[in-house]
Amino acid sequence: MMEKVYLTHAGYEKLSKELEYLKGSKRREVAAALAHARxxxxxxxxxxxxxxxxxxxxxxxxxxxxxxxxxxxxxxxxVNISLDKAYLGARLKLVDLDNNEEMEYKLVGPDExxxxxxxxxxxxxxxKALLGKSVGEEVAIQVPAxxxxxxxxxxxx
Numbered sequence: 001m002m003e004k005v006y007l008t009h010a011g012y013e014k015l016s017k018e019l020e021y022l023k024g025s026k027r028r029e030v031a032a033a034l035a036h037a038r039x040x041x042x043x044x045x046x047x048x049x050x051x052x053x054x055x056x057x058x059x060x061x062x063x064x065x066x067x068x069x070x071x072x073x074x075x076x077x078x079v080n081i082s083l084d085k086a087y088l089g090a091r092l093k094l095v096d097l098d099n100n101e102e103m104e105y106k107l108v109g110p111d112e113x114x115x116x117x118x119x120x121x122x123x124x125x126x127x128k129a130l131l132g133k134s135v136g137e138e139v140a141i142q143v144p145a146x147x148x149x150x151x152x153x154x155x156x157x
Contacts, residue, residue, distance in 0.1 A: 002072050003072065004072055004073070004074045005069045005070075005072045005073050005074070005109065005111060006073075006074055006076055006088055006109040006122075007073050007074075007075055007076065007108075007109050007111060007112060008075070008076055008088075008089055008108060008109075008112065009075055009077075010112075011108065011109065011111060011112035012070075012073055012075055014112070015066055015069065015070060015111060016070065018066060019063065019066040019067065019070065022059055022062055022063050022066070023063055026059055027059060027063075030052065030055050030056045030059050031056070033052040033055065034049070034052040034053065034055075034056050036048075036052075037049035037051075037052040037053075069111065076088050076089045076109075083155050083156065083157065084134055084135075084155070085132050085133065085134050085155070086107060086130045086131055086132060086133045086134075086152065086155055087107065087131065087132070088107050088108065088109065088122055088131075089106070089107065089108070089157060090106070090107050090155050090156070090157065091104060091105070091106045091155070091156045091157065092104065092105050092106070092107065092130060092152055092154070092155055093152070093153040093154035093155075093156075094150040094151065094152055094153060095150065095151050095153055096148070096149070096150060097138065097149040097150065097151055098148075098149055102153070103118070104118055105118050105119070105120050105126075105130075106118060106119045106120070107120060107121075107122050107127055107130065107131065108120065108121060108122070109121065109122065109123075110122075110123045125141055125142065125143050126141055126143065126148065129141040130150075130152070133152055134152065134155075135152050135153065135154060135155055136151070136152065137151070137152050138150070138151045138152075139151075139152070
């Protein structure tokens with residue numbers, strides 16, 4: 001059985017738009033670069049041709065990956081998810097128990113992860129540790145940089 005890909009509505013839209021771009025204008029751009037490099041002559045010593053071929057292959061691989069993921073998507077409708085525990089799609093307000101700093105994270109699937117925007121994967125050590133926890137619970141998480149200790153202050157959608 002193929003593993004499901006869990007995404008929020010926003011994550012699904014983002015991947016769909018990326019796929020549309022890659023299959024449309026990006027594919028045409030890469031094909032044009034490949035044709036131009038081919039026109040330069042001897043392909044055996046043509047670095048531009050090799051680079052264009054690699055870019056073409058990379059684009060086609062990403063298209064395949066996205067098409068595969070989008071056929072296995074289960075969209076998480078965060079409106080219907082309980083607010084009593086931290087699940088995929090939850091926004092968590094946390095306090096770092098070591099320095100008393102407050103922060104907010106949104107638990108997302110691996111394809112939506114963006115730490116700079118506070119979106120952490122449920123597959124990451126921090127995301128795994130927070131899953132299923134309730135407001136008021138404390139969590140100790142071992143990460144490569146050391147140990148983290150958080151307390152959940154709030155859960156919203």
